Amino acid sequence: MVMKKFVLILAVLGIFVIYSAGIRHQVPVLKKPQSLIASSSPPPTTKSGSTISSTGSSAAPQHASSGRYKDGTYTGSVADAYYGNVQVAVTISGGRIAKVKFLQFPNTHSTSVIINDQAIPYLQQEAIQAQSSNIQLITGATFTSQAFAQSLQAALSRA
Amino acid sequence: MTQTQIIMGMPITIEITHGGSQPIFDKVFNYFKKIDNRFSTYKSDSEISKINNGLEASRWSKSMKDVFKLCEQTKEITNGYFDIDHNGQLDPSGLVKGWAIDNAANILRKQGLKDFYVEAGGDIQVSGTNSEKKPWAIGIRNPFNINEVIKIVSLSNEGVATSGTYIRGQHIYNPKNKNQKITEVKSLSVIAGNVYEADRFATAAFAMGRKGIKFIESIPGLEGYMVDDKKIATYTTGFERYVIKNA
Numbered sequence: 001m002v003m004k005k006f007v008l009i010l011a012v013l014g015i016f017v018i019y020s021a022g023i024r025h026q027v028p029v030l031k032k033p034q035s036l037i038a039s040s041s042p043p044p045t046t047k048s049g050s051t052i053s054s055t056g057s058s059a060a061p062q063h064a065s066s067g068r069y070k071d072g073t074y075t076g077s078v079a080d081a082y083y084g085n086v087q088v089a090v091t092i093s094g095g096r097i098a099k100v101k102f103l104q105f106p107n108t109h110s111t112s113v114i115i116n117d118q119a120i121p122y123l124q125q126e127a128i129q130a131q132s133s134n135i136q137l138i139t140g141a142t143f144t145s146q147a148f149a150q151s152l153q154a155a156l157s158r159a
Numbered sequence: 160m161t162q163t164q165i166i167m168g169m170p171i172t173i174e175i176t177h178g179g180s181q182p183i184f185d186k187v188f189n190y191f192k193k194i195d196n197r198f199s200t201y202k203s204d205s206e207i208s209k210i211n212n213g214l215e216a217s218r219w220s221k222s223m224k225d226v227f228k229l230c231e232q233t234k235e236i237t238n239g240y241f242d243i244d245h246n247g248q249l250d251p252s253g254l255v256k257g258w259a260i261d262n263a264a265n266i267l268r269k270q271g272l273k274d275f276y277v278e279a280g281g282d283i284q285v286s287g288t289n290s291e292k293k294p295w296a297i298g299i300r301n302p303f304n305i306n307e308v309i310k311i312v313s314l315s316n317e318g319v320a321t322s323g324t325y326i327r328g329q330h331i332y333n334p335k336n337k338n339q340k341i342t343e344v345k346s347l348s349v350i351a352g353n354v355y356e357a358d359r360f361a362t363a364a365f366a367m368g369r370k371g372i373k374f375i376e377s378i379p380g381l382e383g384y385m386v387d388d389k390k391i392a393t394y395t396t397g398f399e400r401y402v403i404k405n406a
Contacts, residue, residue: 122396123372123373123376123393123394123395123396124393124394124396124399125391125392125393125394126391126392126394127390127391127392128301128303128309128310128386128390128391128392129309130301130304130307130308130309131298131308131309131310131311133296133298133311133403134296135296135297135298135308135311136174136276136289136295136296136297137172137174137276137278137283137295137297137298138281138297138298138299138300138308139281139282139283139297139298139299139300139319139320139321139348140281140299140300140302140305140321140323140346141281141300141302141321141322141323141324141346
């Protein structure tokens with residue numbers, strides 16, 4: 001009986017050691033966990049190669065009374081990152097983020113895989129709206145139709 | 160002083176705030192004519208048409224080889240989305256326009272000019288300030304209403320280019336899937352350090368469809384403004400610093 005308990009304790013200890021070693025190995029995989037910790041800050045305004053936005057990855061673990069996160073794994077809700085859905089799970093260990101796992105991730109094409117390796121930026125959107133202001137010139141798709149060119153040339157010749 | 164000529168099948172406008180003279184305008188317009196004669200796929204006697212009809216590589220001009228090299232490099236960094244090979248026919252015009260505008264701007268700089276813009280078919284390089292000594296104010300055209308502007312950006316030494324399908328109809332396709340037309344994205348404007356970068360990345364990113372704006376976001380030094388078929392604009396994180404609010 002005693003022997004069995006001892007073996008069990010050893011086994012649990014062993015699993016814990018393996019588990020914590022695993023966590024330690026996972027830590028260097030993380031790029032910038034602090035950007036997730038600061039999940040209440042506004043979306044980044046400058047480009048950052050590895051910023052994980054608070055909106056795109058909506059897993060916001062509860063703060064413990066100590067101000068650190070409670071240990072555990074937290075799954076975020078599915079967030080529409082406009083090019084596809086993003087969902088993450090965050091594992092907290094010792095009050096720190098030990099692992100960020102993407103449960104959903106748009107990577108159907110090779111290009112998006114390459115791009116997604118870098119970051120998931122949260123891009124802002126707005127409904128387009130006519131502007132009225134003093135402008136010098138306009139950027140737009142190229143006018144190359146013959147009719148347009150002719151009409152413009154005619155207009156210019158009168159100008 | 161502002162002058163416009165129709166070259167390469169499109170209006171090309173040059174404004175020089177001060178210090179412009181007719182010989183300088185002529186020099187730049189003549190440069191565009193030279194580019195047109197060499198790179199136009201619409202002219203049967205252009206070098207690019209001759210190459211597509213089998214002109215041997217030993218007789219290609221240096222600037223043609225330079226452009227091909229730039230196209231090859233652009234294809235690589237855009238993961239194949241920039242491709243000048245259309246069914247065996249080479250058409251580098253997705254890069255040549257921005258490259259030519261950039262070179263034209265350098266001609267003006269070599270003349271000692273600092274305040275000007277060069278615009279060809281909606282792609283623009285600005286330098287310095289306008290006649291009011293302010294940065295250049297540039298409108299982004301509404302792809303649903305060509306008489307309307309939906310965004311105004313303030314630029315002083317950047318290039319901006321827009322890719323879209325709304326003027327000539329559907330003419331840009333995904334080079335990785337030639338049957339897939341770009342329909343969701345109506346226009347994509349890119350601001351870069353110069354118009355050469357803006358043009359080539361606007362062309363490539365437009366071919367990516369909705370992912371294009373994310374590709375622009377991923378490249379340092381580029382900002383973008385994409386308008387989709389739902390009249391919703393998506394823009395990169397650094398784009399707003401260029402925006403002039405509605406007056």
